[in-house]
Amino acid sequence: DTEVTQTPKHLVMGMTNKKSLKCEQHMGHRAMYWYKQKAKKPPELMFVYSYEKLSINESVPSRFSPECPNSSLLNLHLHALQPEDSALYLCASSPQTAPSSYNSPLHFGNGTRLTVT
Amino acid sequence: TQLLEQSPQFLSIQEGENLTVYCNSSSVFSSLQWYRQEPGEGPVLLVTVVTGGEVKKLKRLTFQFGDARKDSSLHITAAQPGDTGLYLCAVRGSNTGKLIFGQGTTLQVKP
Numbered sequence: 048d049t050e051v052t053q054t055p056k057h058l059v060m061g062m063t064n065k066k067s068l069k070c071e072q073h074m075g076h077r078a079m080y081w082y083k084q085k086a087k088k089p090p091e092l093m094f095v096y097s098y099e100k101l102s103i104n105e106s107v108p109s110r111f112s113p114e115c116p117n118s119s120l121l122n123l124h125l126h127a128l129q130p131e132d133s134a135l136y137l138c139a140s141s142p143q144t145a146p147s148s149y150n151s152p153l154h155f156g157n158g159t160r161l162t163v164t
Numbered sequence: 165t166q167l168l169e170q171s172p173q174f175l176s177i178q179e180g181e182n183l184t185v186y187c188n189s190s191s192v193f194s195s196l197q198w199y200r201q202e203p204g205e206g207p208v209l210l211v212t213v214v215t216g217g218e219v220k221k222l223k224r225l226t227f228q229f230g231d232a233r234k235d236s237s238l239h240i241t242a243a244q245p246g247d248t249g250l251y252l253c254a255v256r257g258s259n260t261g262k263l264i265f266g267q268g269t270t271l272q273v274k275p
Contacts, residue, residue, distance in 0.1 A: 087174075090252075149194060
């Protein structure tokens with residue numbers, strides 16, 4: 048079982064809907080990440096939070112809005128998505144983003160499979 | 165251009181065969197990680213290699229880090245259907261700590 052929990056596992060939404068993806072970890076990690084993954088492709092980084100502050104936004108469209116309410120939780124708010132946004136959305140965590148922790152792995156959740164109709 | 169060039173991108177083999185996946189770059193890295201992602205799950209770390217020339221073994225999987233720390237390989241001996249999945253090499257960006265993945269190798273092992 049993964050130590051990073053993502054809900055829901057599957058989500059189908061229309062282009063006018065507003066929904067949220069949730070991620071939780073209790074490993075005491077201070078860095079949390081959102082990745083987007085298309086079939087048979089590597090994960091693509093979207094956002095990085097370090098100590099609950101947004102540290103990296105990979106030029107993600109504003110229809111994706113991340114939120115880190117506390118060190119254990121990470122949300123991704125979705126609004127007015129397009130069909131091409133359909134993908135697997137992965138959350139991950141690591142002890143921190145500092146160079147001293149570069150050998151530490153990222154711990155991934157099992158993702159939310161999102162379909163936009 | 166890709167920071168990490170991974171090959172092959174797709175591989176379909178019979179159970180019992182051996183295979184090697186390569187991860188190459190023109191950059192030098194302090195460490196490199198290999199992940200495996202099974203269908204319906206997130207990537208899971210297999211190994212981190214740190215020292216140039218290092219060889220690590222994980223059951224039937226052998227990982228090697230190049231002497232110059234620019235490339236790495238993953239060799240699987242006597243592949244089994246349970247080895248099926250997406251294999252990803254990854255490195256951390258030097259300033260940002262971002263985890264940057266290679267293109268991935270989709271492996272299918274047929275019984």
